[in-house]
Amino acid sequence: MLSVKNVIDIADLSVDDINLILENADTFNEVLERDLKKVPALRGKTILNLFFESSTRTRISFELAAKRLNADLINFTASSSSMKKGESIIDTIKTIQSMIVDLLIVRHSDSGVMDFISRNTGLPIINAGDGKHQHPTQALLDLYTIKKAFGDFKGLKVSIVGDIINSRVARSDMLLFKKMGMDVTLVSSSMLLPENLDYFGVNVRNNIDDIIETADVIYMLRMQLERQERKYYPSINEYNRFLSLDFKRLQSMKEGAIVMHPGPVNRGTEISEAVMNSEDTMKQKIKINEQVRNGVAARMALIYLILTTG
């Protein structure tokens, strides 16, 4: 049983909650390997995907997770809704409430909106990404991917590389990874680092070569050009020199070490074309597609546990 009904901030979850989610993700992973990839666990439950910001993979992942559990799912995207016609948030909420749903999955640029919706509807909420703040389910699927690769977390050396300041994934990941006993290093230039890093208790490096041979997990972030209202980095060449994963760097990673990325990858910026196209043993290091797959299992676990708690 989970200790919470809402997952807005990854810090809301206790270590017991996290282990329970991972355990259940394993069970659902087995369901996804069956010919008939569906269990009737949430038959009769209704889930609303409420997306005020655009998303493809997260929305589809949640949609698939809900459907594999036999829940009914409705998609509400702000761009095609009455919000465009000028409906206010509170009126949208009242509309949602009249629809009698059991769970909301919300993406909005402002995390305060989720608290607001939760307080006004009394419905459980899962944060599907809020601006630059948090993306808790991405962190859970990342953790699950690491668990499948290493079995345990204690003492694992994880480096998160790239555009930290604009990344909600980085924020949720470092909080979660630290909580599970991993040793977290951020690799970035000072322009791309947030200010209050003491709060997170992480190490900082400026060159990916400093960690490439010792890290167990190298987590490459996407250069978030769409969130950069100013230019954070002088040139792609400069970025490539200090912060990108090219084939030579991939080869110098230690045995068993893995590469992760939340997607979508900017080929040639954070990860080189050659790395994305690598084969055999080098390819096995790259877990980007496995992350997507694990995302469905992890989200099934979270949805299932929230809807069967209390």
Add this chain to the structure above:
Amino acid sequence: MIQKAFILNDADIERILKRISHEILERNRGSKNLCFIGIQKRGVPLAQRIAKNIRALEGIEADIGKLDITFYRDDYAKRVKPKVGVTDISFGIDERDIILVDDVLFTGRTIRAALDALIDFGRPKSIQLVVLIDRGHRELPIRADYVGKNIPTALSESIEVCLSETDGQDSVSILESGKGRGQQLL
């Protein structure tokens, strides 16, 4: 929770499983098309023991699977969530004769859920049910094909089955209070 009566010891359970193994072979005229699926969690070791008996009798290595029915239950919202077990059916069940095994048959709801779950894996030729204990109080039209022992019980009582693989020893007892494990597992 007070133990009210001790019903079966390890030797009793062994004899029962041997007898059931013979009955299965008799009814199916051998073991060629059989596979064994235990319901988590105490049905699993029971299925393994029966399959082992049959291997000793017929020399045929049968497929053995595990089934967890948590996601198929009709009452998950009303109960404390049990720990979800592993489902592992690594063989095709189409056109097979499935021997489905559980420890206690009570309301029949677990078996209803197990039948739904199995149908999701394919279309078996037949499904036959083995239970170690039938304690009565059915709520659905379900019966077992092979019964270890019928134990008429009151609703306030519960049946506790212990197996060496899961509990360190083999025994079956009746407990008083209605809060026993047997009750929770239906």
